[in-house]
Amino acid sequence: MATATSKEEQSEPQAIVADEEKTESHSNAPTLREPVQDEKQTKPEDGDVPTENESDSEEPEWLTGWKLTSMMTSLTLAAFLMLLDMSIISTAIPRITSDFHSLTDIGWYASAYNLASAALQPLTGKIYMYFNTRWIFLGLFFVFQLGCLICGVAQSSIMLIIGRAVAGIGSSGIQSGALTIIAKSVPIHRRPALIGILMGFAQLGLVSGPLIGGAFTEYSFYINLPIGAVCAALILAVHIPDHRRVRRDQSAIKILTTKLDLTGFVIFCPTIIMLLLALQWGGNEYDWDSATVIGLFCGGGVLLLVFLAWEYRVGEGAMIPLPIVRKREVWTACLTQLFLFATVIMASFYLPIYFQSIKDATPFDSGVDLLPSILSLILAAVASGGLAQRIGYYLPFATASAVLSSIGFGLLSTMNPHTSTAKWAGYQIVMGFGRGLGLQMSILAIQANTSPDVTPIAMAVLVFCQTFGGAIFVSAANVVFTNQLRNELESRLPDINAQTIIDAGAGAVNDIVSKANLPQVLSSYSEGVRAVFLLCVACSSIMFFTSFGMGWKDIRQKKSPVAGSV
Template sequence: MEPTPVAAAATTPAVAGTTTPVPVQEKGSCAPSPAATAETCGDRDLAQEKTAEVLEYITGLKLLAVMVAVVLAAFLMLLDISIISTAVPRITSDFHSLPDVGWYAGAYQLASSCLQPLTGRIYTEFSAKWTFLIFFLVFEVGSLICGVATSSPMFIGGRVIAGLGSSGLMNGAMTLVAGAVPLAKRPLYTGLVIGIAQVGLVCGPLIGGALTEYSSWRWCFYINLPIGGVTAAFLVMTHVPDITEKPPFTLALLRRVVPELDLVGFVLFVPAAVMFLLALQLGGQAYAWGSAQIVGLFCGAAATAAVFVGWEWRVMGDRAMLPGHLLRQRVVLMSVVQGMFVMASTTVASFYLPIYFQGVKGVGPTLSGVYMLPSILTQLLLVVVSGALISKIGYYLPFAVFGGVFNSIGSGLLSTLAPGTETAKWVGYQIITGAGRGAAMQICIIAIQHALQPAQIPVGMSAMIFAQNFSAAILTVVSATIFTHNLGAEIAVRAPSISPEAVSAAGASGAAVHALVPPDSLPEVLEGVLQSYADSFDRVFYLVTACAVMTFVAAWGVGWKDTRQKKTGTVQQRGDGAA
């Protein structure tokens, strides 16, 4: 039998950075060939991805340019989350805004999570490259506003804008990688992107500390602008294949897609989230927990959330922001839960370790970043190594379980830190924790990519990243509430001569904390203040430990699946067993 064009194409080596000139099957059609029959006519998306893997994936300098751009964008996004961690003590002192510390991270991640579910729909319908660049531009504008901010509210506003832009970056990065390389190679390239991007998350405290101490904390945001220019230039000049066939952008396409974006769900979700976080921040601080204001915020959030759930379930169905048919798949649901708690534990820890090192140990921003190197280096090493090993052995569940165990143990040990804790202990505790987070960090992404069809991957990824950002936003605000409430209570007992208002205005930099104690005070007063900060830090890490335990529990549900490439005849297969 003569080979069909598609089958023949499958046996022809692809030239680096080029596409083989073979006809591409039209949407909805079924080529009368053995290869097409093997793929099945009903699985159009799968057939399209197989064709893309044979014909369109890029190599050589083009792949290098795309990977550099994607890595830099992901690096900046995660850097923006953590770079302010060592700068926050100085920012709170400059703006006299210690109670706002939760919003400096929470506003960014809340804005990102609110828009996140829509990004999957947008990437499904429009060109991945140009959609990615638009989100990246919004992110850069938010960074500029943060850099020039003159007040805490203006700074928070810039964080909101940057968060809206970041909502499409990680999802878009994974979508671009999915379109650029075959499925069997994605664990390696995903591990590379996540690993180097994690440099931003884990090295952010070191970079932010150096910029804060030797220049200005504003450079924590100005730094995004030149790097962003390089990123945009690489992408604009390089063709990036889409994972599925996309029509050209037209006004007719826009009019068709906008009604499918579930904007009503977005409008319902945002006020529910904001009211809930406001209640968490203001409760016990500006208002009593039982006050009408706090109770009203909680009730409003619950009522709006109920309407949101009803709208998503009854009206939107599979077109909802978070499609139920995806979350009903065990692997997808447990991957979302696993990724959610890994990100939450990492984000909260990255904000409060610098507060411990600066506020309790009394070191400067740069040295506090240096003190976090044990977790930084270990986490980076394990992310890259785990990605390479998964590509080699094929199975990712063992790494999820290993990560959950070590993250739980290390976080629990960090919750015991005190003013006099020896260096060897906090270094060792960070190594254990970093190993756990590094091994578990990318598992949710790999599991979802191998559980879903190509056209479903952007929506599935957006659901996962939504859960990560929203949980991190909530738990960052919760951790700030725990920290400030406990700090006020501890100061009242251990150093009653220091007013809670003075503590709130001082912030958490080492100089500001020590300045709370008058020079003529007894040594016991300073000891009481430092112990109060340390005890409040420990309470926050009880929350981090609980998140780490949840990553271990969820790890058992991410699936036992061989991710290595499988071939049947001459047609490249997904290797995920998806129907």
């Protein structure tokens, strides 16, 4: 009777057995995620990407061993070089202005870089969503290196400004690209330690700039090139897992015209340029109530409303999808990161002013004096990453970061010309440790609460908030510092032209002021720096409240029958 069984009757149980074997093979495959329940174990179509920290319908591909080491070394070097480039130019500017006779162009050396970087950051996030992550990262890194080379061979101030703009274009996708690559290469429960290493050691670029620039002034812009070559070689040696939202065979032209929201970019770019120019020129090139600054603010504000209306109309296909930004965990993480990096930038600007103007340190020595804050930041960033990975929650570290940062900046605000080395070093350690605890927590919050297919744009928005927040608060700090310094000088030394001392710059205070008046001038500078640190206290306090919206989500590896990695 068994031989009389029809083919149809045999095929059905065979299919069932085949499906069961397929399901079993998936559950036994080395994976770091939970097996899917009540779903077919079939390979998803191109563009279907599993939700982070949830059940997946395809086996994840993770990097381990030498491949992971190579990738992390490359990404950390790239992030280090980006911050090094930002800080090293501050040391090179005196030599540049004397060689090119371009004192009036100083503002553009930083502005060209920041404007190009900020305007392109959301677009690069969108590009990472639809194109191969590794090649886009390498392409942008090459543009960044090309900008550094142009600056190195520049024969005029205009050429140098162009080089800075090109470097800014390349830098627009370096940090967000690095975070996206990590998100695609390791499971979320392993990311805290890795992101802590990346973000922590990259901060060495800020303190290395004055040290390297002071020692190799003529070759400041060439230093990036050999290290950049090593960086590119390391990441070329590794295959980066690639999950895109479109079919691999879809043409690049079609993606550019239908997926990237180029109309939104055309509106967004001049919006950000006008707003950043208004912030950078206000109180420096022009008065805040000048027609130029007011016009830039008005134009930028109107275009911002137009941009938001357009993004709302486009919906999920927008350059900055509003459904993502409206998610509480995302916008609170972005705000937390904005205020955190505002304190990082303000401290990196005004701690050197304290050391160079009040303590009469050289740029090289002031870089050394920053080591307590940088080293404590690195230690805290790496340690908090490991602890968050172990306990599974990032929120406690974000709130602790806000508290310790507030205390640290409060202590720094008590400094005066007579503060001992032990005190200012200790204050920096508290502040640096506080900032380090929270350096990566906003990143983890976004990655834990968004699906992998939108991680690139979410990371780009986060990095944009860092950049834009830094621009806003550097301008605010400049206003606070200058006004406080002017008021103190006019109060302490009414017979001296306060503006003359301000225009001379922090590095020339000890050269242009008489010994009789120097103590009063140094005390005035100290009060100006104190006002900036109080602004940092305010930013850290706001961080405490915004951090609570980042969510309480367990990022540890979920239990599974067999865990591993591929």
